[in-house]
Amino acid sequence: MKKGRYGPYGGQYAAETLMYALDELETAYRQAQSDPKFAAEYKRFLREYAGRPSLLYYAERLSNALGFTVLLKREDLNHTGAHKINNVLGQALLAVRMGKKRLIAETGAGQHGVATATAAAYLGLSCDVFMGQEDMRRQSLNVYRMELLGAQVHAVTDGTATLKDATSEALREWSRRVSDTFYVIGSVVGPHPYPEIVRNFQRVIGDEIRSETLERYNRLPTALIACVGGGSNAMGTFYPFIDDKGVRLIASEAAGRGMDTETHAASISGGTVGVFHGMKSIFLQDDEGQIAPVYSISAGLDYPGIGPEHAHLHDIGRAEYLPVTDDEAVDAFEYLSRIEGIIPAIESAHAVALLLKLKDQFKKDDLVVVTVSGRGDKDVEAIGQYRGRLKVGGMQSE
Amino acid sequence: MNNNPIDIRFQKLRADNKKAFIPFITAGDPSTNATYLIAKAMIENGADVIEFGVPYSDPSADGPVIMRADERALAAGTRLTDVFDVCRKVTTDYPDIPVLLLLYYNSVFVYGKDKFLSACKDNGISGLIIPDLPFEERDELEPTADRYGIYLISMVTPTSFDRIRTIVPEAKGFLYCVSTSGVTGERQTFETHFQEYMNSLNNYSDIPKCLGFGISTPEQKRAMEKCCDGIIVGSALVKQIESAVHDHLSETEIAEKLGAVVKTFTEDFIC
Numbered sequence: 089m090k091k092g093r094y095g096p097y098g099g100q101y102a103a104e105t106l107m108y109a110l111d112e113l114e115t116a117y118r119q120a121q122s123d124p125k126f127a128a129e130y131k132r133f134l135r136e137y138a139g140r141p142s143l144l145y146y147a148e149r150l151s152n153a154l155g156f157t158v159l160l161k162r163e164d165l166n167h168t169g170a171h172k173i174n175n176v177l178g179q180a181l182l183a184v185r186m187g188k189k190r191l192i193a194e195t196g197a198g199q200h201g202v203a204t205a206t207a208a209a210y211l212g213l214s215c216d217v218f219m220g221q222e223d224m225r226r227q228s229l230n231v232y233r234m235e236l237l238g239a240q241v242h243a244v245t246d247g248t249a250t251l252k253d254a255t256s257e258a259l260r261e262w263s264r265r266v267s268d269t270f271y272v273i274g275s276v277v278g279p280h281p282y283p284e285i286v287r288n289f290q291r292v293i294g295d296e297i298r299s300e301t302l303e304r305y306n307r308l309p310t311a312l313i314a315c316v317g318g319g320s321n322a323m324g325t326f327y328p329f330i331d332d333k334g335v336r337l338i339a340s341e342a343a344g345r346g347m348d349t350e351t352h353a354a355s356i357s358g359g360t361v362g363v364f365h366g367m368k369s370i371f372l373q374d375d376e377g378q379i380a381p382v383y384s385i386s387a388g389l390d391y392p393g394i395g396p397e398h399a400h401l402h403d404i405g406r407a408e409y410l411p412v413t414d415d416e417a418v419d420a421f422e423y424l425s426r427i428e429g430i431i432p433a434i435e436s437a438h439a440v441a442l443l444l445k446l447k448d449q450f451k452k453d454d455l456v457v458v459t460v461s462g463r464g465d466k467d468v469e470a471i472g473q474y475r476g477r478l479k480v481g482g483m484q485s486e
Numbered sequence: 487m488n489n490n491p492i493d494i495r496f497q498k499l500r501a502d503n504k505k506a507f508i509p510f511i512t513a514g515d516p517s518t519n520a521t522y523l524i525a526k527a528m529i530e531n532g533a534d535v536i537e538f539g540v541p542y543s544d545p546s547a548d549g550p551v552i553m554r555a556d557e558r559a560l561a562a563g564t565r566l567t568d569v570f571d572v573c574r575k576v577t578t579d580y581p582d583i584p585v586l587l588l589l590y591y592n593s594v595f596v597y598g599k600d601k602f603l604s605a606c607k608d609n610g611i612s613g614l615i616i617p618d619l620p621f622e623e624r625d626e627l628e629p630t631a632d633r634y635g636i637y638l639i640s641m642v643t644p645t646s647f648d649r650i651r652t653i654v655p656e657a658k659g660f661l662y663c664v665s666t667s668g669v670t671g672e673r674q675t676f677e678t679h680f681q682e683y684m685n686s687l688n689n690y691s692d693i694p695k696c697l698g699f700g701i702s703t704p705e706q707k708r709a710m711e712k713c714c715d716g717i718i719v720g721s722a723l724v725k726q727i728e729s730a731v732h733d734h735l736s737e738t739e740i741a742e743k744l745g746a747v748v749k750t751f752t753e754d755f756i757c
Contacts, residue, residue, distance in 0.1 A: 091622065101591055101618045103547045104641045105667055108649060246553060247544060256546040263547070264668035266645055363592045363618070364544065376566055377596030378543040 092280020095403055097396035102279040102366045105263040114281045116186045121288075126181065133177045134292065137210060138167045140174075142293075144300045144457070149427050154447045156454040159309070160430065161297055163321060163461045170433065170462030171293060171321045172203035176272055178289035180207035183270035190214045190265070193272045194258040196223055196251035196317065197388035197435065198230025199462055200274030205239035207272075215239035218257045220249040223387045230466055248381045251317075251391045255365055275318025276395030279366030283395050290324025297457055298328050310454040311336035313446075314461065315438040316409065317353070317389035319398045321461035326407060336408070337401070340442040341394075342384035343411035353382040355394040356402050356409040362393075369396045385414040385474065388435040388462075414474075416441040421464060421471055433462030434471065490637055491584040491612045492659035495534060496694040496715065506660075506696060506716025507532060507707075507752050509723050510588065511744075512539040512555035514564025516727070518572050520737040524727070525576045527745030529583050532752030536576060537615065537718065540569055540589035547590075547617040549671030551721040554728060566597060570609040577610025584612040586639065591619045591627075599627060603634040613637035613659050621653050642687065643667065644678045654690035661687065661695045663714065671721045673700030684713045704750045723747060 091114075092098045102110060120126040134140040143162040151158045163171035176193075183191060191208045192215070195201030201217040208215035217234055221243045224231050234241050247253040255277075262271040276283045276290070294312075301309050312329060314322035316339040326337045341354035352358060355370050362371040364379060372380040372392040384390045394409075401407040417434060420441035425431045432440055436459070443458050450456055464471075472478030499506055509528050513521050525536050541559035545552060573585050587606070594602045594616070606614070613636060619627060624638060631638050637659040642650050645667055654661060666678050680697070687695055697710050698718030707717045726747050730740040 100620060100622050102620060103617045104620050104646060104649075104653075105547075105643045105664065107620050107622070108645045108647050111649075252544060256544050259546045260549070260669045266667055360596070363590075363595050365546070366618070368595075371592075373592070373596065375596065377590075377592035378560070379592075 092284060094397040094400035097367070097369050097399045098280055098283060099368050100279040100366065101363045101368065103263060106259070106266065106279070109262070109266045110279055110281070112186070116182060117281055117285055120182055120185060126185070130178055130181055133181065134174065138173045138177060139165065140292065141296045142166055144297060147428050150424070153427060154450070156450045156452055156456060158443065159301070159455065159457045161293060161325065161457055161459040163293060163459060164430070164432065164436070164463035168199070168203045168206050169465070170199040170203065171290065171324065172200045172274060173206065174292055174324070175274070175286050175289040175320060176200070176203040176207045179270070179272045179285065180211050180213065183213065183272070184211055186270065188268060188270035190216070190269045191272050192216045192218070192258055192261055192269055193274060194251065194254040195219050195274065196254070196390055197386065197433070197466065198223070198227040198234070199388060199433070201234050201239070201241070202230055202237070204272050205234040205237035208239060209237045216261070217241045218244050218254040218261065220244050220251060220254045222249040223251065223254070226387050226470060227466055251387065252379065259365070275320040276323045276397060277318040277365060277367060277393065283367065283397055286320050287323045287327055287397060290320050291327045293321065293324040293459060294326060294328035297325065301455065301457070305455060307455065308332055308335050309457045310450065311338055311456045312459070313338045313340070313439050313443050313456065314459040315340045315389060315435050316394060316398060317342065317391045317435065318393070319395040321459050323395060323397060325459045326401070330401070330406060337406060338408045338410065338442060338446070339398070340412040340438040341409055342386055342389035342438060343413045344383045344385070346413055347411050351383040352411070353384040353390050353392065354411045355392065356399070357411045364393055367396050369393050370399045385417065385470070386434040386438065388433070389438065410442060412438045412441045412445070416445065418471055418474055420444055421467070430460065431464035431468065432460050433464050434467040436461045437464070490635060490659060491582065492535070492637055495582065495584050496660060499534060499715070505711040505714070506534040506694070507748070508535040508537055508696060508716055508718040509533050509748055510537040510539060510718060510720030511723055511727065512541055512552060512559050513569040513572055514541055514559030514562055515555040515724070516558050516731045517562055517737065518564060518568040520740055521572050522575050523737055523741035524744045525572070526579065527741040528748045529580050531745045531749040533583070533748055534716070535584045535586065537586045537588055537720070538569065538573065540566070540587055540593050542590045542593060545590065547669055549669040549721060551724050551728065552670050555724045558731065566593070570605050573611050574609040585610060586613045586615055587611055588615040588617070591616050594627065599630045603630045603636055606636050607634040611636065613639050615639045615641070615662060617641065621649070621656070644683055650687060650690060654687055654693070657691060657693050660715065661691070661693050662718070663687065663695050663697045665697050665699045665701065670699055672702035676700065680710060681713050707751050719751060
């Protein structure tokens with residue numbers, strides 16, 4: 089029996105060097121799952137340290153403008169400013185349980201790296217983060233933030249010097265020091281059991297949405313909208329609703345400069361089935377399986393693949409995956425800032441953009457939840473430059 | 487019957503009381519013609535089996551030396567048909583020398599399993615080494631490989647622990663014993679206790695066992711081959727190609743240089 093399959097996707101396409109460590113991880117995780125003390129400790133971390141539950145905020149001005157009820161799941165209000173902390177605290181707790189002293193992580197936008205560095209500081213572990221040099225340039229503030237938290241950030245210069253290369257390098261580092269190192273994967277990707285572990289630590293997002301909409305509105309949402317790169321915040325948002333067939337699950341993929349160009353990162357909209365980073369899923373690649381150099385304005389969505397469970401949800405028609413361009417995301421970034429006073433991460437702005445694009449599909453009584461996966465402070469400078477309002481060194485005079 | 491060239495080769499080596507020397511180079515680095523000339527030179531200088539790496543965009547089990555080789559090969563426009571062409575030329579010239587491909591599973595999967603294995607057979611390839619197709623996922627490819635008589639070479643590592651009980655008995659051709667944790671690339675020293683490692687493997691099968699990863703000098707090779715049936719050397723050779731490319735040597739000169747390097751590994755050591 090094959091492990092970790094979602095339809096034909098998932099699996100354990102990992103080097104033999106890592107297989108024992110993956111078995112060890114799965115055994116430890118199964119034990120933790122059946123240990124009420126682990127669950128209690130994780131809940132306490134989320135409550136006392138991450139600040140959960142996060143707000144399910146009724147966006148009144150936005151709702152009035154669109155003509156239906158919009159709720160924002162405020163993952164941006166978590167400690168460290170994104171949903172990434174939910175997963176990292178769970179995995180770090182597992183690392184401690186397994187007696188590992190050192191965390192390693194890959195990061196794109198830097199949010200997962202910051203969350204891992206934070207958890208390492210919180211639990212007294214050492215931390216090394218692998219980050220593409222191009223992303224370090226785009227997110228220099230997060231690099232310093234990780235260093236401030238005591239982590240060592242390693243620049244990855246291979247390939248496109250972005251998230252996929254950072255992930256490959258983290259895999260290499262894990263195989264070098266597999267005995268004392270815990271690899272904290274940041275999304276619902278990689279070899280089994282990672283996609284399952286990350287989804288289970290992120291499902292708190294959807295669980296909270298579910299219980300709170302039932303309590304406040306006595307019903308389930310009409311639709312849930314979230315952005316996907318690897319897909320952890322979307323998987324966490326969707327998972328508790330998979331059996332609720334009446335709830336539409338909609339994900340925005342990063343279409344970069346457009347689906348008619350080669351500069352995008354929309355795996356499902358433009359990809360094919362392949363095997364990469366330990367999993368079978370859908371990837372942007374050529375006809376010989378060479379992984380494509382993808383692009384998005386958002387470093388967190390700039391990944392050539394998607395988690396295997398998403399690929400399966402797409403195949404069976406349970407969730408929809410729609411492209412959102414850089415331009416649409418930047419418009420939504422500005423729109424949400426002005427109409428609600430909430431600056432979303434550029435990743436999350438892809439979800440907001442999809443809400444705006446699909447607005448005519450919803451009716452007055454509908455209840456639509458958008459997951460704001462992270463805060464936008466890290467992106468302000470880059471968006472200012474994108475709009476030509478900022479140059480390095482400050483605001484342009486009018 | 488065992489008529490895969492790998493079996494025949496190792497039977498002969500055992501009968502002659504010799505160890506296999508298996509050089510690895512990336513196909514297409516720096517050109518497919520250079521790869522052909524280098525392979526010829528390596529065989530003329532004592533290589534027993536040839537391992538060609540299929541260049542890949544994201545070689546996550548490889549260290550920097552082979553990553554750069556893959557980049558050079560891809561930049562030169564190397565496609566799978568070029569790799570198959572080189573294999574056919576080498577196996578036509580040297581039918582007794584088994585040729586293996588080391589590649590990532592995506593290269594097989596996306597090309598099409600049947601089409602890929604059929605091309606392997608047509609071009610004289612005897613086996614595939616696929617680092618990201620562990621025991622758990624092998625049955626996805628093994629029936630197709632069996633149909634074409636191509637061996638999937640099994641790998642074990644010092645961190646396989648009790649996994650060797652399932653992996654080793656199923657191995658075909660030879661067992662690829664990874665010398666140490668980590669990715670490909672040269673090592674100054676090894677933490678692994680090789681005799682114990684090999685003994686633990688010998689308990690489960692008498693299949694030929696070859697050590698690879700990090701072996702970079704003739705001295706290391708001579709010390710380590712005592713406890714196994716053969717030695718695989720990759721990065722140390724690829725590094726020689728890299729410096730030759732850097733020095734603008736011609737394809738013929740690169741092949742001569744690599745032939746000379748291989749000779750230092752294969753010549754009888756005289757005190």
